[in-house]
Amino acid sequence: MVATVATLAAGAAVAVQTSVNGHVSVATGSPVLATAVNHGSALLIALVVALAMGALPRAARNLRARRAQLRRWWFLGGVMGFVAVLAIITVTPEVGVVAVAVAVTLGQLAGSVLADGAGLGPGGRRPLSVLRAVGLAVAVAAVVVGALGRFDLGNAFVIPVVVLAGAVIAVQQAANGWLIVVTGEFAAMSVINFVTSGVFVGIALLVSLAVAPIDFGALPPWAPVGGTLGVAIGVVTALTVRTIGVLSAILCIAAGQAIAAVVLDLLVPVDAVGLTPAAIVAAALAVAAVGIAGLGSAPRRSSRRARRRSPLAETGILP
Numbered sequence: 001m002v003a004t005v006a007t008l009a010a011g012a013a014v015a016v017q018t019s020v021n022g023h024v025s026v027a028t029g030s031p032v033l034a035t036a037v038n039h040g041s042a043l044l045i046a047l048v049v050a051l052a053m054g055a056l057p058r059a060a061r062n063l064r065a066r067r068a069q070l071r072r073w074w075f076l077g078g079v080m081g082f083v084a085v086l087a088i089i090t091v092t093p094e095v096g097v098v099a100v101a102v103a104v105t106l107g108q109l110a111g112s113v114l115a116d117g118a119g120l121g122p123g124g125r126r127p128l129s130v131l132r133a134v135g136l137a138v139a140v141a142a143v144v145v146g147a148l149g150r151f152d153l154g155n156a157f158v159i160p161v162v163v164l165a166g167a168v169i170a171v172q173q174a175a176n177g178w179l180i181v182v183t184g185e186f187a188a189m190s191v192i193n194f195v196t197s198g199v200f201v202g203i204a205l206l207v208s209l210a211v212a213p214i215d216f217g218a219l220p221p222w223a224p225v226g227g228t229l230g231v232a233i234g235v236v237t238a239l240t241v242r243t244i245g246v247l248s249a250i251l252c253i254a255a256g257q258a259i260a261a262v263v264l265d266l267l268v269p270v271d272a273v274g275l276t277p278a279a280i281v282a283a284a285l286a287v288a289a290v291g292i293a294g295l296g297s298a299p300r301r302s303s304r305r306a307r308r309r310s311p312l313a314e315t316g317i318l319p
Contacts (some may be wrong), residue, residue, distance in 0.1 A: 003240040007249050008290070010236040011256020015264055017229040018100055018257075021085070022092030022270040024226065028218045031090040032208040034226075037219065039194055039201045041227030044263075046190035049231075059188030066182050077189075078196030080172040081234075082278060086204070088163040089159045093270050098279040101261040102146035103159055105254040105286070107140055107166020112250035116169075121174035122181045123255055126245040136292025138285055139251055142258065146282030170250055178240035186235045193234060248293055253289040258283035 017038075025034040050056050063070065092100050113136065119125035128136070179189040209215060241249045262283045266275040 001244040004248075004252055007237050007240045007244070007252035008256040009242075009257075012230045012258075012260035013233050014253060014272075015097060015228065015257045015260035017226045018088060018092055018261075018269060019097050019264045019268060020102075020166035020222070020226040020229070021089045021236045022091065022097065024220065024223045025089050025266070026093050027220055028215060029156055030208060030214045031086060031216050032204050033216070033219070035082070036201045036205045036221070036225045038226040038230060039082065039091070039197050040302035041224030042230045043191070043194035043198055043227075045228055045231050046187065046194050046279045047269060049289045050185070050191045053182075054187070054189040054243065055185035055186050056191065059185040061120060061168045062184050063182060066134035070182060071178070074154050074175045075192060077172045077175040077179065077195065078169045078193040079200060080175070081193060081230075082197040082204075083202045084168045084172070085230075087165040090127070091162050094158060096265055096270055098146060098258075098261045098265045098275070098282070101257045102143050102252075102282065103162035104166035104169070105250075105257065106143045107163035107168075107248040108170045108254060109136060109143075109166075109247075110163070111170030112173075112247040114167075115174045116245050116247045120171065121245065122177045122242045123245050126247065128247075131295045132247060132293045135289045135291075135295075136247070138292060139254060140290035141284040142254075142285035142289060145278050145285060146258070148276070148278040172187075173237050173241050173249060176234060177241040179243070185261050186239060187244030189238055190231055190234055195233075250258070251286075251290045255283075255286045258286040 021034050021038055024037060025031045028034060088104065089099055091103075112126060115121055116126040117128065176189055176193065179192060180186050183189060183192075205214075225227075237253065238247055244252070258279075262275060262279050265279065269275070298301075
């Protein structure tokens with residue numbers, strides 16, 4: 001229950017982060033600068049927290065001790081996050097927070113089903129039970145309803161981009177869950193993520209500056225809020241994905257994101273459309289999907305058996 005509520009809150013924070021970053025992109029005219037501010041502020045906060053906790057030396061010792069069991073893709077969460085955030089920030093001013101939430105949700109659902117089925121997360125393989133399948137179907141219905149009136153032929157090309165970003169986010173959560181397991185430190189996971197993404201953000205910013213000048217003076221003072229929320233979202237989802245699985249975590253994020261997106265498009269819309277009745281219906285359907293999928297979550301005993309089949313089961317890293 002606690003993990004579900006925490007992940008719902010993280011989903012709401014995703015919508016706020018999307019809105020903040022979208023407004024920064026509009027204010028500066030540069031999605032790349034908005035992405036850089038998001039990741040830069042997140043890296044600073046993650047470093048401060050990790051240093052204050054003394055997490056980095058402990059994480060380094062744990063990684064050295066478990067070096068033979070590590071998988072390289074677990075350290076690519078930062079790259080996945082950079083790609084996803086850049087795509088989302090670029091598209092949000094075009095179609096609004098609700099529309100982006102809808103498209104991202106569809107990608108997250110698809111990615112989470114694959115991640116759970118393949119056992120990518122530290123919780124091991126989680127089969128798609130009947131109730132979870134029904135929850136998934138209801139969530140897809142929420143995606144379809146939420147899209148009504150938001151997309152047209154002029155902006156339809158952005159849909160595949162945002163859906164792919166959502167799928168990447170689902171895989172990123174699995175990778176981050178493993179980083180917490182192998183480092184034993186959630187703060188170290190955040191630092192690894194944002195240091196990795198920072199390299200690519202820096203390259204993108206330099207390329208953008210070479211193409212056209214960027215007005216750094218247009219940055220609003222609240223621009224770093226997106227990165228601050230990003231740190232909290234990453235930690236919460238990485239901690240809860242092991243308990244409730246990738247699909248259930250993504251459904252919770254989708255519900256929280258849908259509800260918050262409705263409020264944000266009502267109060268501070270990024271695009272010209274604002275809030276629509278379809279968006280409200282979509283949010284209600286997303287919440288229903290979470291409840292249904294939660295009823296179909298695998299029991300704790302099954303989860304333990306699944307973890308014994310995971311890559312680190314024999315090493316003692318997982319219980």
